[in-house]
Amino acid sequence: MASRPRSYKAQKVIDRLGQKLNRQVVGSLAACVHCGMCTESCHYVLANPDDPTFAPAYKADRLRKLFKRHYDWTGRVLPWWVNAQSVYTDEELQELKDIVFGKCTNCRRCSVNCPMGVDFATFNRMARGLLVHVGIMPEGVAAVSKDQWEIGNQMGVLKEDYLETVEWMSDEVVDEMGDDKAAIPMDKKDVNIVYTINPREIKYDPRTIANAAKIFYAAGESWTMPSEGWDMTNFGLFSGDDDLGGAVARRVYDKVHDLNGKILVMSECGHGYRSTRCEGPNWAGYDIDFEMESSVVTMLRYIKEGRIRVDKSKNPGAFTYHDSCNFARSCGMFEEPRELLNLVTNDFREMYPNRAENYCCTGGGGAMSMAEYTPQRLKSAKVKADQLRATGAKYVVTSCHNCEDGLNDLIKHYKLDMEVTQLVNLVAEALIVDKKEAVAEVAAKAAPAAELAGYTILVVDDEPDMREFLTTVLEDNGATVLTAADGDLGLEMARTHKPDLMTLDLSMPGTDGAKVYETMRKEHDLKGIKVCVVTGKPELRKLIYDRDIQRPEGYLDKPIAEDSLLLNLRKILEVGSEKS
Amino acid sequence: MTVEKKFNETVLRLVDEDITLMDVDAFVFYARTDLQLGTGIGNAITMRGGPGVQEELDKIGTAQVGQAVLTSAGKLKAKNIIHAVGPTFQEADTESKLQKTTVAVLAAAEKNQVQKLAFPPMGSGFYGIAPDQSAQVMLATISAHLKNKTGLKEVFICARDPRDMKPFSARLQAMS
Numbered sequence: 001m002a003s004r005p006r007s008y009k010a011q012k013v014i015d016r017l018g019q020k021l022n023r024q025v026v027g028s029l030a031a032c033v034h035c036g037m038c039t040e041s042c043h044y045v046l047a048n049p050d051d052p053t054f055a056p057a058y059k060a061d062r063l064r065k066l067f068k069r070h071y072d073w074t075g076r077v078l079p080w081w082v083n084a085q086s087v088y089t090d091e092e093l094q095e096l097k098d099i100v101f102g103k104c105t106n107c108r109r110c111s112v113n114c115p116m117g118v119d120f121a122t123f124n125r126m127a128r129g130l131l132v133h134v135g136i137m138p139e140g141v142a143a144v145s146k147d148q149w150e151i152g153n154q155m156g157v158l159k160e161d162y163l164e165t166v167e168w169m170s171d172e173v174v175d176e177m178g179d180d181k182a183a184i185p186m187d188k189k190d191v192n193i194v195y196t197i198n199p200r201e202i203k204y205d206p207r208t209i210a211n212a213a214k215i216f217y218a219a220g221e222s223w224t225m226p227s228e229g230w231d232m233t234n235f236g237l238f239s240g241d242d243d244l245g246g247a248v249a250r251r252v253y254d255k256v257h258d259l260n261g262k263i264l265v266m267s268e269c270g271h272g273y274r275s276t277r278c279e280g281p282n283w284a285g286y287d288i289d290f291e292m293e294s295s296v297v298t299m300l301r302y303i304k305e306g307r308i309r310v311d312k313s314k315n316p317g318a319f320t321y322h323d324s325c326n327f328a329r330s331c332g333m334f335e336e337p338r339e340l341l342n343l344v345t346n347d348f349r350e351m352y353p354n355r356a357e358n359y360c361c362t363g364g365g366g367a368m369s370m371a372e373y374t375p376q377r378l379k380s381a382k383v384k385a386d387q388l389r390a391t392g393a394k395y396v397v398t399s400c401h402n403c404e405d406g407l408n409d410l411i412k413h414y415k416l417d418m419e420v421t422q423l424v425n426l427v428a429e430a431l432i433v434d435k436k437e438a439v440a441e442v443a444a445k446a447a448p449a450a451e452l453a454g455y456t457i458l459v460v461d462d463e464p465d466m467r468e469f470l471t472t473v474l475e476d477n478g479a480t481v482l483t484a485a486d487g488d489l490g491l492e493m494a495r496t497h498k499p500d501l502m503t504l505d506l507s508m509p510g511t512d513g514a515k516v517y518e519t520m521r522k523e524h525d526l527k528g529i530k531v532c533v534v535t536g537k538p539e540l541r542k543l544i545y546d547r548d549i550q551r552p553e554g555y556l557d558k559p560i561a562e563d564s565l566l567l568n569l570r571k572i573l574e575v576g577s578e579k580s
Numbered sequence: 581m582t583v584e585k586k587f588n589e590t591v592l593r594l595v596d597e598d599i600t601l602m603d604v605d606a607f608v609f610y611a612r613t614d615l616q617l618g619t620g621i622g623n624a625i626t627m628r629g630g631p632g633v634q635e636e637l638d639k640i641g642t643a644q645v646g647q648a649v650l651t652s653a654g655k656l657k658a659k660n661i662i663h664a665v666g667p668t669f670q671e672a673d674t675e676s677k678l679q680k681t682t683v684a685v686l687a688a689a690e691k692n693q694v695q696k697l698a699f700p701p702m703g704s705g706f707y708g709i710a711p712d713q714s715a716q717v718m719l720a721t722i723s724a725h726l727k728n729k730t731g732l733k734e735v736f737i738c739a740r741d742p743r744d745m746k747p748f749s750a751r752l753q754a755m756s
């Protein structure tokens with residue numbers, strides 16, 4: 001019988017599989033006895049009980065068949081007996097892509113529930129890597145990977161924008177503390193702490209940087225931020241590309257080494273922590289000559305050692321904690337965040353199940369960048385929404401930026417009355433510093449009333465309440481405000497008035513907000529206008545990741561807090577080269 | 581330490597520089613067939629150089645693997661950008677395609693009287709070409725070109741990442 005022809009890429013995938021097999025992977029591929037105990041662990045299964053294709057063992061079997069066919073003697077000799085099966089076409093590889101990227105967040109919940117020790121998430125990651133190697137991946141994954149390979153961070157933040165943003169935040173902290181010593185040091189040598197962050201903080205949530213700076217200042221820490229190698233996140237963990245993982249980790253380690261820092265501290269980011277602290281040294285083949293620590297541990301140390309004092313009454317309300325899969329299940333950070341949370345709040349309510357058994361935020365494994373799977377992702381988030389709702393808490397705290405986005409999306413989708421925050425914000429809020437009156441949010445409260453004077457801002461939103469809210473806040477702060485109730489009018493007014501900035505609601509009737517955004521980016525005369533997307537629609541997060549359209553300068557989730565709105569708009573208007 | 585070699589009157593130099601900030605007559609962008617700048621270095625070109633580069637590319641349309649097209653460099657220091665479409669992701673005949681792409685870049689540079697030209701480590705990184713393979717093909721192709729009559733005076737290879745710098749540096753140093 002003539003053998004079936006195989007596509008070039010399919011052959012490459014099979015060859016690469018052979019190179020990637022190690023004992024751990026082979027063990028996991030061989031050990032499954034199909035007992036089904038992992039099935040109910042998976043949030044995708046819970047949301048799709050009638051669809052067996054979501055079961056971890058089913059997904060794993062797609063890879064297992066391939067392994068058996070080519071690398072296990074039983075499958076080579078008796079393929080029909082062990083159900084071995086090869087791949088032949090690019091279409092089959094695309095199908096595989098939809099499984100390994102679209103039906104699994106690599107959360108490892110099934111892994112900890114398997115009595116046979118099968119770590120499906122590990123070989124799912126390996127399978128992603130096989131596909132990425134031949135260029136088969138979701139577009140968002142390609143866009144983000146390319147940014148991290150070539151610009152050095154996941155969000156394509158240029159060096160000047162990074163430096164300017166940090167300097168801007170530094171000035172805010174100095175003003176607030178009334179002390180030049182509160183400035184954020186850059187590239188200072190021989191320090192105790194080199195502080196690395198997630199680029200999302202620079203791009204869309206800089207208040208966490210200022211809050212960390214306040215805490216370091218209050219603790220009298222010798223610290224610095226690095227001008228290079230500052231992104232401790234690592235898309236290699238998600239894309240399965242160990243080369244990217246190694247290159248990114250090395251940049252961070254090299255810089256800490258050059259600065260002669262004693263401890264590399266990572267801000268609250270689950271996958272960043274896992275990549276940099278746990279996986280990176282292997283990927284990079286690096287001999288680490290410094291300590292590594294999560295900022296959660298650093299903040300906890302400060303309080304325990306009496307280096308900072310906190311007042312928990314500054315954080316009123318009920319709080320729950322979401323364990324990030326990477327931070328908690330994969331790296332064992334269960335108790336430290338809880339201890340810290342209890343030190344800075346009065347009403348902590350545990351979420352069930354929790355710790356290693358917690359459910360994924362559903363935005364893990366790079367899912368936030370894969371727009372095509374968003375409906376599936378949000379559907380699978382039901383169990384998470386139920387967990388959150390049952391706590392009765394107003395705030396969910398998480399030590400992960402990915403989880404923050406994932407949770408924000410599902411909170412909107414399931415209409416929960418909750419907000420997401422991080423420990424760094426709560427610790428900063430609770431700080432007692434000598435100049436007590438000075439310790440307010442770095443955000444807008446610190447901004448004098450006319451901070452937006454001289455700027456014209458066009459508010460495009462179909463909700464009258466939202467238009468009024470935005471107009472009032474912006475006018476109170478000195479801006480000239482124009483408004484438009486739909487996308488077409490918004491575009492027309494943008495053409496006529498050339499505002500400095502447009503706030504754009506994405507979920508309006510009529511011309512779709514996403515279309516308006518595309519026009520803003522493609523039409524010659526509109527390109528120079530900065531855009532801050534304001535959305536209540538998780539599906540439109542794709543604008544941040546789509547490869548062919550420049551990312552918006554700002555991205556705010558509804559509902560918007562006034563301080564966050566002002567801080568972000570000021571940052572967009574005052575910082576950065578993104579003026580095209 | 582700067583690594584460089586002279587071929588007749590032309591210097592071939594490895595530098596640890598951001599290619600989009602280079603003050604050259606032209607630098608090379610490893611482009612896609614649809615000529616969309618996209619993320620990564622493409623994003624830096626758009627952000628720093630303005631929207632004009634993409635607009636010029638949109639007028640050109642598309643290009644095939646092995647081809648190179650020239651645009652202005654907008655507000656960047658460089659005068660031009662040569663968008664070179666090279667092989668990606670382990671595709672068949674990577675080596676010969678990469679060589680053909682490098683040749684196309686050099687031809688475009690000569691045609692446009694480019695004297696200072698900057699290359700990235702072509703295809704290394706996101707597109708998955710092994711850094712050593714990129715170094716071997718690029719250095720062989722460029723050096724062969726420079727041994728003939730050329731208008732090029734300085735050719736740079738911007739290798740920011742040590743994983744590129746190492747093989748490029750080793751291979752350039754080993755060249756006679």
Ligand code: SF4
Nearest residue numbers: 032033035036038114
């Ligand atoms: S629990 Fe383990 S052995 Fe059982 S089906 Fe799942 S992966 Fe296989």
Ligand code: SF4
Nearest residue numbers: 042104105107108110
């Ligand atoms: S790793 Fe998580 S998402 Fe993936 S199959 Fe297991 S439980 Fe489901």
